[in-house]
Amino acid sequence: MSILEIKNLSKLFGKHAALEDVSFKLEEGEILGFIGPNGAGKSTTIKIILGMLKATKGSVTLFGKDAWNKAVEVHKRIAYVPGDVNLWPNLTGGEVIDLFLSMRGVKVETVKKEELMKEFEFDPTKKCRSYSKGNRQKVALIAAFAADADLYILDEPTSGLDPLQERVFQEHIKKVKEKGASVLLSSHILSEVEQLCDTVAIIRKGKIVESGNLDDLRHLTRTQVKLQVKESADYLQEKNYIHEFIQEKDTVFFQLDSNHTEDLIQEIQGLGVLKFESTPPKLEDLFMRHYSRSSEGDV
Template sequence: MTVIRTVDLSKQFGKVNALNKVNMEVKEGEVYGFIGPNGAGKSTTIRILLGMLNPSGGQAEVLGMDAKKDAVAIHRRLAYVPGDVNLWPNLTGGEVIDLLMSFHGVKNKGRKDELIQAFQFDPSKKCRTYSKGNRQKVALIAAFAIEPDLYIFDEPTSGLDPLMERTFQKYVKEARNQGKSILLSSHILSEVEQLCDRVGIIRDGEMIETGTLEDLRHLTRTNLYVETSRPIDNLETWEGVHDVEKRQSGVSFQVDTERMETVMAELGAFGIKKIESAPPTLEDLFMRHYEGSGGGDR
C-alpha cells in the first residue's frame, strides 16, 4: 500500500519555483529518507502533505486521501514533529504531552511514562523554561505515545544530544517493525543511513534520485589507500580516479564504483603491498550531488 504519493507536485511563490514536478512515493511499513540542503524544497513538500500549503500544480495524497481536502481526517492518523517545536509557555511539558495525546483520543499512561523515562525528560517544568532539545522531546514523546499510522519528521532530532538521537532511532525502528510508515527529513546523514529503507534526494525543488541505499551506491566513490612496490605513475590521470593525495608511504584517492575493477587490475602491475578500502557512504553521495549547487530558503 502507498501511504504518501505525490504526482508532478509543484509550488510557486511569486516568481520563485520552489517545487518543480516532484514525484515521491512512501510505502506502508517503510522509513523513507527525504534529504537535501536548506532551500531544496523539503519543508515546502512537507507543508503541502500536511495541508498547510496549496500546491500550484500536481497532486498530493496521504493515506489514500487528498492532502488538502481531507487534512482533518489525515491528521487523526499521523504525527508530525518539526525541527523547531513551539509550545504553550505556561503549560508544563507533561500537560502539553497529555493535550497532544488527547487530540488523538489516546490515554496510554504507561506508554507515555516509558517514553518520558527513555528520553530522560522532566515533565513538571513550564514549557517557557525548556531548551530547544527539551521542546523537541515534548513533541517526540507525544508522537511516539500516539502510535499513529504515519509519522512525518522534519529535522526531528535538532537540538538533541547523541544519546537522545539514539533513543529516537530506537523508537523509529520499533515503529517500522510494527508496520508504521515514516517520512524522515534529516540533515544527519548517518541517521538516514541507519534508519531508512529508501532515500529520495531533492535539489532546487526537483527530485534527482530515489532508491534504496544500495541502488544509489553506483553514484558514489570508494575511498582507497594503497602502498605499492613501485611508484604509481600519473594516477590522477586514470579514468575514474579522483582526489589523489600522496602520503609518506603510499597514496590515497577515490574511485568511481563502476571503474573499481579496472583500477584494481591496473594497480596490480605496480606490486600492491597494502590496500585499505572504505565503502561509499550516503554523505559521499550527498556531497557529489551538491558540489557547486546552492539554493534559497524554501
C-alpha cells in the same frame, strides 16, 4: 498502494518556484530520508503533505486519499513532529503531551508515556515557558511515540537534542518500523539518515536530484582508496574511473567509481601491492556531489 505518493508537485510564492515537479513515494513499513540543506524545499513539501499549504500543481496522496481535500481524515493516522515546536507557555509539558494526544483522538497507554518521559529524561511538571529547544522537541517526540500511528512525519525532529537523546529517538524509529509503520524523516544529519533509512530523496533548490533505495544509490558515490605499491602507479590516473589522484612516495590516494572495483584489481596485480585500503561510499559523498558546487539555498 503507497502510504505517501507525491506526483509532479510544484509550489509558487508569487513568481518564485519553491518546488518544481517534485515526485517520490513512501511505501508501507519503509523509512524515507528526505534530505537537503535548510531552504531547499523540505519544509514546504511537508506543509503541503499535511494540508497546511495548497500545491500550485501536482498531487499528494496519503493512504490513497488526497492530502488537501481529506486532510482531517488522514491526520488521524499520522504523527507529526516539526523542527521547531511552539508550546503554550502557561501549560506544563505533561499537559501539552496529553493535549496533543487528545487532538489525535488516539488511545494512550499511560505506562508507555511514562517510559518515554524517563527514556528522554523529560520533566513533565515544568511550565513550557521554561523549556529549552531540546525539551520542546521532547514534548512533540513523546506525544508522537506514545500512541501508534501508521505514518510518522518528522521534520528535523532531533534539533536541539544531545547525542544520547538522539540515540533514544533512533531506537524508537526502529521500533515503529518493526510494527509496520512508515516514516518520512526530513533531516540534514546524514549519518542519522544513513543509519535509519531504506530510501532517500535528495532535494536541491526545490527539485529532486536523486531518489531511490539507499543501497542502489551507493553506486553513484566513490570509494576512497589508499594504495601502497612497489612499482609506479602513475598510469592509474589516466583511467576514467579514477579521480582525485594524489601520490606520496610509494603510496597513492584516489577516489574510485564503485562499479569499477574489479577493473582496478586487475590493473594493480603487477604493481607489487604492499597495502590496499578502501573506505566504502557514504551517503555524505552522494549528498555533497550535488551541493559542493553551490551552497546557495532555496525557500
